[in-house]
Amino acid sequence: MKRPANPGAEKGKLVAYLNARLLDPASGLDTLGALLTVGDQIADLGPRLFADGVPSGVEIVDCGGLCLSPGLIDMHAFVGEPGAEHKESFASASAAAAAGGITTLICLPNTDPAIDEPAIVEYVERRARENSLVRVQPMAAITKGLKGEEMAEMGLLVEAGAVAFTDGDRTVASARVMRRALSYSTLFGKLVIQHAQDPSLSRDGVMNEGDVATRLGLAGIPVAAEAMVVERDVRLVALTGARYHVSQVTAQETLEVIRAAKARGLKVTCGTASHYFALNENAVNDYRTFAKVSPPLRTEDDRRAVIEGIKDGTIDVIVSAHLPQDVESKRLPFAQAAFGAAGLETMLAVALTLHHDHGLSLNQVLAKMTAAPARLLGLSSRGQLKAGAKADLMLFDPDKPWRVDVDKLKGKSKNTPYEGLPLTGKVAMTVVDGLKVFDERPGS
């Protein structure tokens, strides 16, 4: 399935989504009602809409009482283009994203070559436009070649379309380089996103440092490697006034640093990936390489702290941290296996455990994957249900049980740590710019 080459052709098309539970985390709306899209925009919505019937000429989608919300915005996904198309392409990643209810995919710059020049931003945008079912927007590198040494051409990269800056899965280790990048980024107001893991402290480490690593005889990565980078960066944020974001927080200690920074009024935000609140370090028992991720899965106490951080707002966003790996990269001894887990198709269901098991409302959960990332990235027309916003929609059943069957995953790589596990909550339909890109409703 491919998006039509010219979405404008359907510009004036009217679609009525009836019989839906409308959820809009941005406004707090949670009501039964209907929604109307015109072309690629939401025209109207509410409990009374179409109370008197639907006019002729309007296509009707019966939502069957399922939840209709803004499509998800995933702030952290790796797509293998360019350079690692065998692991994931825009076509395969976007098919997986659409199946996961994701309508906007923010991709990482650690490709080959890295997204550190305007021409590569443009290449990615063009490839994505031609091959992707969902909207793809790239982040650009903070430093040239992701080497952590020289700042990339931030101004030109923003003009080319970069929505934020990050060195992907590499930490900007030099305080001087980081200070300059933060300072310079204030010219453009874009987020500078850090993968917080001190490389000298985590070198050779393959999992969380602690008793499990000791028992398995694996080299550990201490929590301090994460917390101290964030501690340092917070000082640099105070110095520069920049907007700073930690891509994935995994531990109690780091959350304390971020809480304190937020309390001081600094522009510090953070995200976490769904596996950090669903799994702990025991998932790597028996040397399961599918649970080898960076930063590593932490202790049960840290997992609970991450849930608390989500609840109290310290953690702003939830990301998939999608990092597809081919079988050959994972079917290796643990120390040699690549880091990373596939996450696009499981992000929503895993996040819904926060609703089912930890008392968050559906809107509170969805906010972390819709309104919050839209606000942080400046995507003001997306991530919410309101008249005039883009018609990026997700229809889902929050209570539908399913089991992760790797053979049915749409992504090219199947390295999910949830293989065979039961999850609750499934996407039925995904709409991007008013167009259906995924539809698994019964009878469709």
Place this chain on the structure above:
Amino acid sequence: MSTGYPHRHLLGIEGLSPPAITYLLDLADSYVEQNRQIDKKKSTLRGRTQINLFFESSTRTSTSFELAGKRLGADVINMAVQRSSVSKGETLIDTAMTLNAMHPDVLVVRHQDSGAVHLLSQKVGCAVINAGDGAHEHPTQALLDALTIRRRRGRLEGQVVAICGDILHSRVARSNIHLLNTMGARVRVIGPPTLMPRAVEELGVEVHHDMARGLKDVDIVMMLRLQMERMQGAYVPSLKEYFHLYGLDQAKLALAKPDALIMHPGPMNRGVEIDSLVADDINRSVIREQVEMGVAVRMACLEALTRHLPNVQGEAS
């Protein structure tokens, strides 16, 4: 009364029950006398093929396994893999599949990565013995250490054992901790904080950084080899300082019980972790005896595992 060895592989000591360990030790004990006779051969493994697959160089362990297999009548093939297929880009799984196609009965595997032997065992149809994987486990070493102690002391239960030195990188330490704890001994680990794994006390050991305190009144002093290639300037400031603080000499040994046994898995760095006078003390050092026990233990493991293989003729346990 032992109930036999109920597992298909021997990947580690962790998870083995006291009866399973006792069974292996009893079986090994019976081979010690046989190995001291002129005719050392038995035909227990006649017709069986044993492949020693060493991804990491080792002389004594591979020789010990080779002798063990040959004394039981197996056809033994030694493969040093680091020089052949891996350098051509073949993965561990490829190697396993290739070997599996040759129908071996037992694979004895050493690998530099923790968990590698575990991974390989899932891909082959034969029994697998872990001959050391990364910093994870070295089960036959722990068994031979236990056999040495048991023969000298009559039992393992209640013995106070100090394991000294580079605990962080030591698979020998991990396997010994599991075994000694399971069998009712008490284990102390002694070493500098830089060579002590995080949360090691969760393994059920007493942690000491001071040799004098750690060695006080112990029954057994088990020294570990300092892996010198990764040491100097990284984990300890110098070998001189290491020997001063943690090297076993007569003065430090005096703190242990007067009849305390001295053990070392070898090869020894004399003057680094152990003084020659102590290492060669004929009254207390059992280092050579450990090597002798190694062959008997490996014979026992080979026999126990092959009993579970299909198409075994004769007595199955």
